[in-house]
Amino acid sequence: DGGITQSPKYLFRKEGQNVTLSCEQNLNHDAMYWYRQDPGQGLRLIYYSQIVNDFQKGDIAEGYSVSREKKESFPLTVTSAQKNPTAFYLCASSTSGGAPYEQYFGPGTRLTVT
Amino acid sequence: GENVEQHPSTLSVQEGDSAVIKCTYSDSASNYFPWYKQELGKRPQLIIDIRSNVGEKKDQRIAVTLNKTAKHFSLHITETQPEDSAVYFCAATYLGYKLSFGAGTTVTVRA
Numbered sequence: 001d002g003g004i005t006q007s008p009k010y011l012f013r014k015e016g017q018n019v020t021l022s023c024e025q026n027l028n029h030d031a032m033y034w035y036r037q038d039p040g041q042g043l044r045l046i047y048y049s050q051i052v053n054d055f056q057k058g059d060i061a062e063g064y065s066v067s068r069e070k071k072e073s074f075p076l077t078v079t080s081a082q083k084n085p086t087a088f089y090l091c092a093s094s095t096s097g098g099a100p101y102e103q104y105f106g107p108g109t110r111l112t113v114t
Numbered sequence: 115g116e117n118v119e120q121h122p123s124t125l126s127v128q129e130g131d132s133a134v135i136k137c138t139y140s141d142s143a144s145n146y147f148p149w150y151k152q153e154l155g156k157r158p159q160l161i162i163d164i165r166s167n168v169g170e171k172k173d174q175r176i177a178v179t180l181n182k183t184a185k186h187f188s189l190h191i192t193e194t195q196p197e198d199s200a201v202y203f204c205a206a207t208y209l210g211y212k213l214s215f216g217a218g219t220t221v222t223v224r225a
Contacts, residue, residue, distance in 0.1 A: 031211060040123070042203055042215040043158070050211060058212065059115065090157065100146035100165075100210030105157040 003027050006091050006106040013085075013113050021076045021109045023091030030096040032074035033103060036060060037088040046089075049074055050096050078111065085113045116141040118206050120216025128224050133191040135219045137204035140185070144206040147180060147187045148213070152201045161202075162189070194223045 004025040013019045025032065031050050035043040045058030049068040063082025068074055074093075078085045088110050092103040117140040127133045139147075148163035164171045164178045164187065171178050175194075180187040187206075191198055204216040 033211075040217060042120075042217040043213075044215070045212060048211050056211075094210075096210075100207055102148065102160050102163065103213065105150075105159070107157050 004091065004093055004104055004106040006089075006109050008109060009107065011109055011111045013111070015113055016080045017113075018077055018079050019085075019111065019113075021078065021089055021091075021111070023074045023076065023106055024072055025074075025091075025093045025104075025106075026072060027093055027104065028071075029093035029104075030071070031094045031101075032068065033092040033094075034058075034064070034066065034074070034076045035090045035092065037090055037108075043090065046076065078113075085111060087111060116144060116206055116208070116212070116214035118204060118214045118216045120204050120219060122219060123217065124220045124222070126222045126224060127194050129194060129196060131194055133189075133194055133198070133221055133223075135189045135202055135204070135221075136186060137188070137206075137216050138184075138186040139206040139214075141206070141208060142182075142185060143208040145208050146206070146210065147178070148205050149178060149189050150203045150205065150215075152203065152218075154200075158203060191221075194221075196223050196225060199223045 007022045033048040034046040047066045049055035065077045091106040094101045094103045145166035150158035152158040177190040205213040
């Protein structure tokens with residue numbers, strides 16, 4: 001299971017606390033993504049980055065923040081402003097260019113906020 | 115933005131039978147349609163994809179068809195086996211970076 005890793009696998013936090021989820025890839029991919037998965041809703045895009053030091057909001061960016069200081073890393077911070085943060089978070093990466101490319105997913109982090 | 119609808123939400127088939135999952139999309143500019151399989155507790159993995167310049171693609175027991183006029187695409191699994199039991203997601207995009215996913219289909223293959 002190399003290539004793209006996420007840590008930790010499970011994360012528990014109290015309401016009102018910010019939490020940062022880690023995502024690292026060694027596939028030399030330019031593009032990286034964060035998705036949120038809730039039961040019965042499929043995957044929804046939070047943020048994506050096509051290149052270092054650049055990122056764009058996805059469909060549900062409110063209450064989340066990201067950084068892309070290195071090609072290999074794309075950490076996601078779930079802030080206290082996110083109203084319903086409990087979910088399964090998936091990171092992905094892909095090559096970039098004109099044509100759409102396969103996205104490779106990490107193993108995910110299950111976040112529980114109480 | 116793109117809106118992808120997927121049906122059915124659950125599908126139970128007898129081992130050896132075929133399974134078909136259908137998706138519709140809203141943006142006629144979409145040109146890439148991947149299918150992902152997610153086993154329980156694991157990451158989604160690409161099983162097949164199709165681009166808008168192709169109407170059908172096969173890979174062993176899996177095939178995908180695309181009807182651009184009707185804006186729908188389907189996944190066909192033949193000779194189903196127990197290891198085909200999983201959640202399947204369709205997706206669509208025209209930008210490459212913004213995949214829009216369907217809600218998923220839980221497939222159960224009965225022995």
